[in-house]
Amino acid sequence: MNFEFIYGMAIFYIIMALGDKMFLNVGFGNFVSNEKILAVLSADSSPVKRFTRMAKENNSLIDATCGRKTQSVLVMDSGHVILSALSADFVSSKSGQTE
Helix, strand or coil: CCHHHHHHHHHHHHHHCCCCCCEEEEECCEEEEHHHEEEEEECCCHHHHHHHHHHHHCCCEEECCCCCCCCEEEEECCCCEEEECCCHHHHHHHHCCCC
C-alpha cells in the first residue's frame, strides 16, 4: 500500500469517528458538516455564477470539484461558498434537506 492511501483512510476514519456530527460527502473525499449548510443551489443560473464570483473575490470560495465541472453550490453559515461536482439534487437528497 502506498502512503497516500493509508493517509486518506486515516483521515476518513477520523472524520467518521466524530460520532454525533453528520458529515456530507460533496465528492472526491471532501466532507462538509451537515449542520452548517444553509442552501444547496444549482450552479447553472447567472445569479449563482455571480454569487460564486463575488465569493472568490472575497476569498470565501472553496473549490471541491477537483477540476470537474461545477454542478452545485453549497452556501455555509460561516459565509463560505463550496463548489461541488455532484448535482444539487443528489447533494440535497444525501443531506436530508427537502425542497
